[in-house]
Amino acid sequence: MELTLWKRWLLVGVAASTFNAAAWAADKANVVILATGGTIAGAGASTANSASYQAAKVPVDKLMLSVPELARVARIRGEQVFQIASESFTNSHLLQLGKRISALAKQQDVDGIVVTHGTDTLEETAYFLNLTVHTDKPIVVVGSMRPGTAMSADGALNLYNAVVVAASRDARGKGVLVTMNDQIDSGRDVGKGINIKTNAFASQWGPLGMVVEGRNYWFRAPVKRHTMSSEFDIDKLDQLAPVEIVYGYGNVPASLYEAAAAAGARAIIHAGTGNGSVADRIVPTLQSLRGKGVQIIRSARVPAGFVLRNAEQPDDKHDWVVAHDLNPQKARILAAVALSQFSDSQNLQRVFWEY
Structure with a gap:
C-alpha cells in the first residue's frame, strides 16, 4: 500500500x-x-x-x-x-x-x-x-x-x-x-x-x-x-539471459566452466586473476565452449584497473570479449541485458566499451 x-x-x-x-x-x-x-x-x-x-x-x-x-x-x-x-x-x-x-x-x-x-x-x-x-x-x-x-x-x-x-x-x-x-x-x-x-x-x-x-x-x-x-529499455525487457560467473584461482578446474555451460549459461564471466588471466589448462575448455556458442567474457577479480583486450590472451583469435573496467558482477548484469537483445560477440564487445 x-x-x-x-x-x-x-x-x-x-x-x-x-x-x-x-x-x-x-x-x-x-x-x-x-x-x-x-x-x-x-x-x-x-x-x-x-x-x-x-x-x-x-x-x-x-x-x-x-x-x-x-x-x-x-x-x-x-x-x-x-x-x-x-x-x-x-x-x-x-x-x-x-x-x-x-x-x-x-x-x-x-x-x-x-x-x-x-x-x-x-x-x-x-x-x-x-x-x-x-x-x-x-x-x-x-x-x-x-x-x-x-x-x-x-x-x-x-x-x-x-x-x-x-x-x-x-x-x-x-x-x-x-x-x-x-x-x-x-x-x-x-x-x-x-x-x-x-x-x-x-x-x-x-x-x-x-x-x-x-x-x-x-x-x-x-x-x-x-x-x-541506452539502447536497452526496461519496458521491453521481460527476461534476462542466463549468465554465470566462474572465479579464477590457482587450482581452478575446467569442470566449473563446463558445469555453467551445461546449466544453460549463454555467457560465462571469467573472473580472472590480474588482467583477467586464464590458466593455460583452462584455455582449451573456454575455446571449446565458445565454439558451442557460449560467450566468454574476461573480467578480473582484482578491485581496480581494467582488462586490456588482446593483452593477456588473443581475444580476437578466440572471439572472446573483455569486460573493460566492469567487475565480474556488473559484467554479468550487462551481459544478461545485452544478450536478451542480440547474440553476436562484436555487439557484445561494443556495449562493454560504451556502457
Whole structure:
C-alpha cells in the first residue's frame, strides 16, 4: 500500500509543532521512496550491534518517520516493493523493480525516485537500472552499513542525502546515482569494497560529487551511455539471459566452466586473476565452449584497473570479449541485458566499451 509521510504523521499523532508547513509548499519536489529491505531496514539486538543484526525488518513508513527532516526537502511518499536482504535479489526482482521505477518516472507528479536497498548487491541493481530505465529524472539507490538500531547508524543521513539528490534538478540527466557516506557516485562505477565500515562504497574513478548539509556539490559527470541514451529499455525487457560467473584461482578446474555451460549459461564471466588471466589448462575448455556458442567474457577479480583486450590472451583469435573496467558482477548484469537483445560477440564487445 502506498503511504504518504503526511498521512502517517497524522495517524501516529505527531505534534503539530514538528510539522514544517513550508515543506509542503508548491515548489517542493515530489519524491517516491521504494523500499526493498536490506540493512537500512535492519534491526540489531542492542545499540552495540552494528555488524550483527537482522536485515529487512523495518517497513518503509517507519523508515520515513525515523528521518522527519525529509519533509523539509520534498513531498515524500513510500512504497514497500520488497522486504528482503539484497543477497536474495534475483533477475526477477531486478525486472519488477525496474518496471515499477519506469512507470513512476513517467508520472508528472514524480520528480525523483529513491530506492532503499541492501548493500550486498546494491551496485548490481544500480547498474541494471542505469542500463535500462529511460528517464532523466534522478534515480538514487541508497543503503546503510549499520542498522538503524546501532548507536553509530549511518542510514538516516544516507537516506536524507538520497532524498536531497532525488529532489534536485541538478541531479537530472546524470544516470542512476548512489548516495553513501556523503558521496554521490555513479551507479555504473560504484562498488562495495569492505563489509564492516561506513565508507564501504567507492569508485576507482572517484565520486561524481558530495552532499554536505543538504546541498549537492558536483565535480564530474558520467561519460558512458546510460538511461535516456541506452539502447536497452526496461519496458521491453521481460527476461534476462542466463549468465554465470566462474572465479579464477590457482587450482581452478575446467569442470566449473563446463558445469555453467551445461546449466544453460549463454555467457560465462571469467573472473580472472590480474588482467583477467586464464590458466593455460583452462584455455582449451573456454575455446571449446565458445565454439558451442557460449560467450566468454574476461573480467578480473582484482578491485581496480581494467582488462586490456588482446593483452593477456588473443581475444580476437578466440572471439572472446573483455569486460573493460566492469567487475565480474556488473559484467554479468550487462551481459544478461545485452544478450536478451542480440547474440553476436562484436555487439557484445561494443556495449562493454560504451556502457
